[in-house]
Amino acid sequence: MNLKNDLLLRTLRGEKTERTPVWMMRQAGRYLPEYRALRGKYSFFERVENPELATEITIQPIDSIGVDAAILFSDILVIPRAMGLEVQLIENEGPLLPHPIKTADDLKRICVPDVLDRLHYVMSAIRLIKKTLDGRVPLIGFAGAPWTILCYMVQGKGSKTFDEAKAFCYRQPELAEKLLQMITDTSIAYLKEQVSAGADAIQLFDSWGGLLSKPDFEQLSLKYMRQIVEELKGETEIILFAKGSWYALKEMKQTGASGLGIDWCIEPHMARSLAGPDITLQGNFDPAKLLAPSARIKEEVKQMLQAFGKGRHIANLGHGILPNVPVDHARIFVDTVKEQSSLL
């Protein structure tokens, strides 16, 4: 099916576009009243595992905010769950994995699963979303980067430092390698199926990459993201988003990814000089700035667009949209990108 709006894909391929495409991480989320309504009725995994609900949620921000891409409503922790680890998602608190991986014995409790069997509901959702979108905008599929998934599988819950996950890797490097490879193999199979089901592009989220030093990032994160890009890049466009890992932009570019997400703590010109000219950058509005008055949002979006310049830029936040952002402010962000980027 032909896309009516393919700005995102053309930008990822480095082609000329009439304006900058825009979407927002967590755009299908709690700031939307129509999402909160479903959240009151269904548990998190009900919303994720029911293709009709996932479709409805995925499409909400397309209708409501007018973004240029849909992103699959799901969670990065479907992977540890499919690998055999119990994952609970406690509303307003975050994930809890009551039996985390600590030893070689623990590793025997998990496997590289048949993703079509364990994650069939994701592919059903993708097919239904594509059908419902009817070519309005492309659909982005996603997975967590292996390092970020390991963080949860080992630490068992959110953490400011993920020191237990790091200690696991430092103390049992062979075990860590084995676990990271299992996550990687699962993710490759999973993402290939997402593409087969209809995902037009893929984003890898390395939410906790920025907790690592550059040498550790190379060894514990990038090594595995590189394998994923290698396996996927002939089939789709891939965006790598390693929050805080500005120091590895050059190396991430060299994986062959089409785009790199950046957060607001690196200036666009610095990111460009580190990543080089031949790659699309995505970002980097401070999510908290959507809490500012609307005139300031408009002004700063304009500044951001000018800083990135024409082409090779996907406008986005530097992290997920916050639940307390007024819907109007999200719209102002999107509308200002659309208006101002056509003037660049």
Added chain:
Amino acid sequence: MNLKNDLLLRTLRGEKTERTPVWMMRQAGRYLPEYRALRGKYSFFERVENPELATEITIQPIDSIGVDAAILFSDILVIPRAMGLEVQLIENEGPLLPHPIKTADDLKRICVPDVLDRLHYVMSAIRLIKKTLDGRVPLIGFAGAPWTILCYMVQGKGSKTFDEAKAFCYRQPELAEKLLQMITDTSIAYLKEQVSAGADAIQLFDSWGGLLSKPDFEQLSLKYMRQIVEELKGETEIILFAKGSWYALKEMKQTGASGLGIDWCIEPHMARSLAGPDITLQGNFDPAKLLAPSARIKEEVKQMLQAFGKGRHIANLGHGILPNVPVDHARIFVDTVKEQSSLL
């Protein structure tokens, strides 16, 4: 009184030293059994406000680990408390300010206090620590950077994003400026008294600087740290540590500070190239790496020392030592710096 070990001060002044000085952020903390023993007996503010207890705790890591500097045992939140805001410190949970600043009316509840009156216990502690240290090592005094203090005064508790603190600054910029200036004025008076009481150097902790974009960091943080350095730099050596704010190293250097703290997410050569040659860098071992086996700690400390090179370096962690670090591993860190840096 002459210092028997003035490695830290000479390094901050850019003088030649026989080896690299070493201390650790939060070195007087929970990883030490002798600290945990006092923690079981006295509440946090008892430990902070009793000069004998603060002295005992400050000196514990000098005796136990052999670091080259003592740092005053206190807390950055003594400042909001002295300004008239209630601060609770809940063990294992963090700070709680039950009546945070949200409006212009709230600002009337606080003031720039007479620091000698409200924080006399800190100066008493400093005098007693200096007397007890008897010149063994220098004593570092400290305060939180105004931005980080505002974060707690407005958000009222710890946060991953401090979005309410940011929203306050974006929505009420004049109020934010007024509050930041009140914190700055209080901090200047406070730090001058610390120096008068005997502190040999001062560190400003901007724990949440790294949540800001570069333009916001300039406006909400650096502008006020600059005033503090300006007022103090004739009287003492000042180290600025803005965790995550690698992008402003050059501008922080230009304040006239003697040293800049860096975390492990920036490589030493990159920090040096951003900050320039004429300033001491402090850091930047990943605190979680002290959970690694001892051979790996030794190897990586050696690599860190080589990366910083000879001179103009104070060995430290890139953030506070974690409570679950074995005391032996903290000793290995310190001992390896001492041994290996003399070979540089």
